[in-house]
Amino acid sequence: MPEGHSVHRLARQFSDCFAGQALAVSSPQGRFADGAAVLDGAVLEGARAHGKQLFLDFAGDRVLRSHLGLYGAWSFGGTEGFRGASSIGAPRRIGEREAHDDDAVAGPLRPPPPVGAVRVRLVGDEGWADLRGPAQCVLETRAEAEAARARLGPDPLDPLADPASFVAAVRRSRRPVGALLMDQAVVAGVGNIFRAESLFRRGIDPATPGRTLDDAVLLGLWTENVTLMRTGVRLGRIVTTDPADRPGVAEDQAWPEHAHLVYRRTGLPCRRCGAPVAGRELEGRALYWCPGCQG
Numbered sequence: 001m002p003e004g005h006s007v008h009r010l011a012r013q014f015s016d017c018f019a020g021q022a023l024a025v026s027s028p029q030g031r032f033a034d035g036a037a038v039l040d041g042a043v044l045e046g047a048r049a050h051g052k053q054l055f056l057d058f059a060g061d062r063v064l065r066s067h068l069g070l071y072g073a074w075s076f077g078g079t080e081g082f083r084g085a086s087s088i089g090a091p092r093r094i095g096e097r098e099a100h101d102d103d104a105v106a107g108p109l110r111p112p113p114p115v116g117a118v119r120v121r122l123v124g125d126e127g128w129a130d131l132r133g134p135a136q137c138v139l140e141t142r143a144e145a146e147a148a149r150a151r152l153g154p155d156p157l158d159p160l161a162d163p164a165s166f167v168a169a170v171r172r173s174r175r176p177v178g179a180l181l182m183d184q185a186v187v188a189g190v191g192n193i194f195r196a197e198s199l200f201r202r203g204i205d206p207a208t209p210g211r212t213l214d215d216a217v218l219l220g221l222w223t224e225n226v227t228l229m230r231t232g233v234r235l236g237r238i239v240t241t242d243p244a245d246r247p248g249v250a251e252d253q254a255w256p257e258h259a260h261l262v263y264r265r266t267g268l269p270c271r272r273c274g275a276p277v278a279g280r281e282l283e284g285r286a287l288y289w290c291p292g293c294q295g
C-alpha cells in the first residue's frame with residue numbers, strides 16, 4: 001500500500017500538470033460514471049494530500065477524494081510539455097511502486113484507449129491521468145471533504161500539523177505504539193515501512209503500550225517520521241538508512257537492498273547491533289523490529 005509520501009507526490013503531480021485547466025473527466029469502467037458526469041469540463045483548482053487521501057479540488061464546490069488502498073494506482077501520460085511541467089520527474093505510475101517515464105509522446109495530445117478497469121480518466125491540455133483499483137473514489141462538497149479530513153490524525157508532511165494531537169492520542173491508549181502508528185486517526189500517512197523504520201531509529205519497542213511513553217519520546221517519534229517521510233517525497237522511495245548503515249552506497253543507489261534497517265529483514269543481522277531482526281504479525285500486518293536495539 002502506498003504510504004503518505006507517495007500521495008503527496010501525487011498531489012504535486014496534479015498541481016504541476018493539471019491545475020488551472022478544465023479537465024475532461026470520464027469513467028471508462030463505468031463505476032464512477034455519475035461523479036464523472038458532474039466533474040466533466042470543470043477547472044481543477046488545486047490538489048492536496050492528507051495522509052493517504054488525495055483531494056482534487058474542482059471549481060464549483062466539487063472535490064474528488066480518493067484513497068488507493070492496497071491495489072490502487074494512478075498512471076500518467078502526455079506530451080513533452082506534460083513531462084516538462086512535472087516537478088517530480090513525470091512518473092508513469094504512482095501506486096504500490098513508482099515508475100518513471102522515459103519516452104514522452106511528441107506532438108499533440110492523443111490519450112490512448114483505456115486499458116483495464118479505469119475508474120476515472122482525467123484529460124488536460126497536455127496529459128492524462130488514469131485511476132485504477134482505488135479503495136475509495138468519491139465526489140464530495142468541500143464541507144464533506146473537510147469532514148473526512150478532520151477524522152484523520154495529523155500528517156507529518158503537513159508543515160502546519162500539530163504533533164500535540166498525535167502525542168495525546170497515543171498517550172490515551174493502552175494499544176501497542178506499533179499499532180497506533182498505523183491507525184490513521186492517530187497519525188495520517190504512516191504505513192508499514194515508516195512504522196517499522198521510525199520505531200527502530202528511535203529505539204522504541206513496538207509492543208510498548210502508548211500510555212507508558214512520555215511526551216519527549218513521542219515528539220521524537222513524530223520528528224523521525226517527518227524526516228523519513230520528507231526524504232520519501234524527495235526520492236520517490238523510502239530510504240531510511242544513514243550513510244554509515246550502507247558504506248560506499250549512495251542514497252540514490254540504496255534501493256532496494258540498502259534502503260531499510262529492519263523492514264522485511266526478518267532473520268538477517270541488524271545493521272547496527274548484529275542481532276537477528278525479528279518479525280511477527282500485529283493486528284494483521286507484518287511487524288519488524290530489532291530486539292537488540294529496541295529493548
Ligand SMILES: [Zn+2]
Nearest residue numbers: 270273290293
Ligand atoms: Zn539492532
